[in-house]
Amino acid sequence: xxxxxxxxxxxxxxxxxxxxxxxxxxxxxxxxxxxxxxxxxxxx
Amino acid sequence: xxxxxxxxxxxxxxxxxxxxxxxxxxxxxxxxxxxxxxxxxxxxxxxxxxxxxxxxxxxxxxxxxxxxxxxxxxxxxxxxxxxxxxxxxxxxxxxxxxxxxxxxxxxxxxxxxxxxxxxxxxxxxxxxxxxxxxxxxxxxxxxxxxxxxxxxxxxxxxxxxxxxxxxxxxxxxxxxxxxxxxxxxxxxxxxxxxxxxxxxxxxxxxxxxxxxxxxxxxxxxxxxxxxxxxxxxxxxxxxxxxxxxxxxxxxxxxxxxxxxxxxxxxxxxxxxxxxxxxxxxxxxxxxxxxxxxxxxxxxxxxxxxxxxxxxxxxxxxxxxxxxxxxxxxxxxxxxxxxxxxxxxxxxxxxxxxxxxxxxxxxxxxxxxxxxxxxxxxxxxxxxxxxxxxxxxxxxxxxxxxxxxx
Numbered sequence: 001x002x003x004x005x006x007x008x009x010x011x012x013x014x015x016x017x018x019x020x021x022x023x024x025x026x027x028x029x030x031x032x033x034x035x036x037x038x039x040x041x042x043x044x
Numbered sequence: 045x046x047x048x049x050x051x052x053x054x055x056x057x058x059x060x061x062x063x064x065x066x067x068x069x070x071x072x073x074x075x076x077x078x079x080x081x082x083x084x085x086x087x088x089x090x091x092x093x094x095x096x097x098x099x100x101x102x103x104x105x106x107x108x109x110x111x112x113x114x115x116x117x118x119x120x121x122x123x124x125x126x127x128x129x130x131x132x133x134x135x136x137x138x139x140x141x142x143x144x145x146x147x148x149x150x151x152x153x154x155x156x157x158x159x160x161x162x163x164x165x166x167x168x169x170x171x172x173x174x175x176x177x178x179x180x181x182x183x184x185x186x187x188x189x190x191x192x193x194x195x196x197x198x199x200x201x202x203x204x205x206x207x208x209x210x211x212x213x214x215x216x217x218x219x220x221x222x223x224x225x226x227x228x229x230x231x232x233x234x235x236x237x238x239x240x241x242x243x244x245x246x247x248x249x250x251x252x253x254x255x256x257x258x259x260x261x262x263x264x265x266x267x268x269x270x271x272x273x274x275x276x277x278x279x280x281x282x283x284x285x286x287x288x289x290x291x292x293x294x295x296x297x298x299x300x301x302x303x304x305x306x307x308x309x310x311x312x313x314x315x316x317x318x319x320x321x322x323x324x325x326x327x328x329x330x331x332x333x334x335x336x337x338x339x340x341x342x343x344x345x346x347x348x349x350x351x352x353x354x355x356x357x358x359x360x361x362x363x364x365x366x367x368x369x370x371x372x373x374x375x376x377x378x379x380x381x382x383x384x385x386x387x388x389x390x391x392x393x394x395x396x397x398x399x400x401x402x403x404x405x406x407x408x409x410x411x412x413x414x415x416x417x418x419x420x421x422x423x424x425x426x427x428x429x430x431x432x433x434x435x436x437x438x439x440x441x442x443x444x445x446x447x448x449x
Contacts, residue, residue: 007378008246028063034188040378042406044187 004041011032013041047084047110048221050265050273051202053179055084057107058269059096060216065215067128070210071242071340077216080128081269083206084111085199087177091119093197093206094269098131101364105139114139119174122147122183123208124194125154125408129269137163146174146194148185150193168195170257182256186210190243192251195284210254211280212270213239220302223272223279230270233283234344239270241343245377248291255285272294294381296350298444299328300436301342304355305335305364310389310420314429315355317421318387321433327351327440335366337360339373346379351440352409353399353433354386358416361395363403371403380407383443385436386414387429412439 001015004022011033015021022041030037047055058081060403065074080096087341090112095102104332108114117140122130133155136143144164145155152165168183175181180200187194189210193400196207213236223229246249266277274280289295300322306312315331322329330345334356363371363426384404388396397414404411415432417425 008249009188034192034250 003044005044006031006034006036007040008036009043012044048105050083050221050267052202053086054199054202054204054436055111056124056221056273057084057104057111058217058221059100059104061097061099062211062216064097064099068243070228071214072338073214076214078214078270079217080094080244081221081267081271081273082129083267084108084177084367085179085181086111087179089118089176090116091121091174091181092117093121094123094208095120095132095136097128097335101132104132105135116140117143119143119175119176120145121197121206122135122155123197123206123269124191125151125158126191126209127158129208130159132157132433133161137161146183148193148195148293150187151195154191154193157194170253185240186250186254186257188247189254190247191440196254198216198258198261198263202362202376203262205258205263205266205277207254207258207266208269210251210268211266211274211284212236212268213272215271217272221273223274224276226272235272235281236280237287237348238340239342240284241377241379242340245287245291245343245347245371245379248288248378251284251288252292255281263282287448290347291378291380296381297328297348298351299330299345299349300353301345301349301350302329302331302355303334303342303367303370304331304353305333305357305367306355306389307357307359307364311355311357311387313388313421313426314387314415316355317429318355318385318433318436321430321435322353323433324430324435325434325437325441327437329343334370335364340368343373343377343379346374346382350383350443351436352382352384353436354384354388356386356388356396356400358390358394358396360387361393361399363396363399368399368403371400371407375403375406382407382409382438383436384409384411385432386411387432388416390416390418392418399429
């Protein structure tokens with residue numbers, strides 16, 4: 001399971017903790033911290 | 045400077061800083077300076093809007109004294125808690141112990157962590173107001189313009205917007221505080237773009253959101269906390285909107301930021317040839333030796349021009365380190381969606397190209413062509429370089445035409 005980082009605010013999406021793969025999140029999902037869209041995230 | 049009245053009972057109370065060398069401890073302002081603008085609204089209740097960096101305390105307090113006794117200040121509005129606007133916060137609290145600091149919930153938390161203050165604090169959110177008398181302050185959350193806690197303050201009677209970092213720029217104020225009193229604004233507009241690309245760029249999406257949120261307000265004056273005050277607000281709003289679009293859309297002006305570095309002049313020779321090719325096609329180019337130019341001055345060109353040329357040798361099987369640094373900063377600032385070519389010399393095995401490509405993927409920069417050679421370029425290499433420059437200019441011009449359609 002991977003972690004994804006918001007390139008705008010630094011929020012980390014941890015697939016382990018969330019139980020959902022980042023790729024499986026809906027397209028309109030946004031960063032819970034700053035509202036950035038999925039394309040502003042990178043796998044770390 | 046002394047306090048300057050903007051509209052009846054609203055004063056600019058800022059400081060010009062011509063002695064700090066680095067803004068945020070990284071961006072050079074030695075030659076240009078910067079201003080920290082604070083404002084006083086002297087009504088039945090007295091409010092200060094934003095403070096200043098913790099320098100020139102006596103000057104700051106003396107300026108307030110020209111209008112009111114600093115001990116009688118009722119409110120200090122903290123639009124943005126970064127220390128260049130809150131450095132005077134402990135001083136203000138000592139002088140006016142009953143003062144109420146006003147800001148977002150997030151500002152309250154962050155102020156506690158930065159200053160360990162035990163202060164009166166009023167939390168506000170979008171739509172909240174404070175009546176000072178005839179003047180009424182309205183607050184708007186504009187998160188990430190430029191930190192997560194940021195708000196903007198709008199004064200209803202005078203129709204002044206106080207947006208703190210948004211619509212700001214570098215450059216100490218050269219006489220007038222008003223943009224419309226300058227014969228020529230080139231310096232301030234350039235410094236506003238440098239500031240935008242250094243400070244705000246990464247948060248362009250939020251900048252557009254903020255512009256959208258504030259566009260229904262009847263704004264007569266924009267009074268930011270760095271740089272000039274705009275009594276023709278459209279001028280600076282339009283610029284900021286255009287710059288924000290460069291960061292969120294595949295926009296950008298026709299032109300090339302030409303980044304190069306050279307250890308012994310071999311890559312530099314090709315730089316000359318490629319630049320010649322570009323120039324023959326009549327495309328604007330700005331050349332930077334990245335080992336000799338602070339990235340602060342490179343970012344505004346990277347931000348606005350669609351094309352980037354990267355001329356860099358291999359250095360110990362990697363990218364030449366000053367070039368890697370510029371690309372790191374560009375990545376961090378989200379300078380995305382560029383068209384790119386690259387060339388460079390190597391001494392033995394190469395490696396710069398291998399190091400570069402994943403960096404370009406991260407930046408979403410589209411590498412069209414690259415060209416490497418061992419050691420010194422031959423005449424044929426130089427001709428290749430010139431042709432490469434020409435082809436790249438033609439590509440950029442055709443993209444631009446496509447977009448104009």
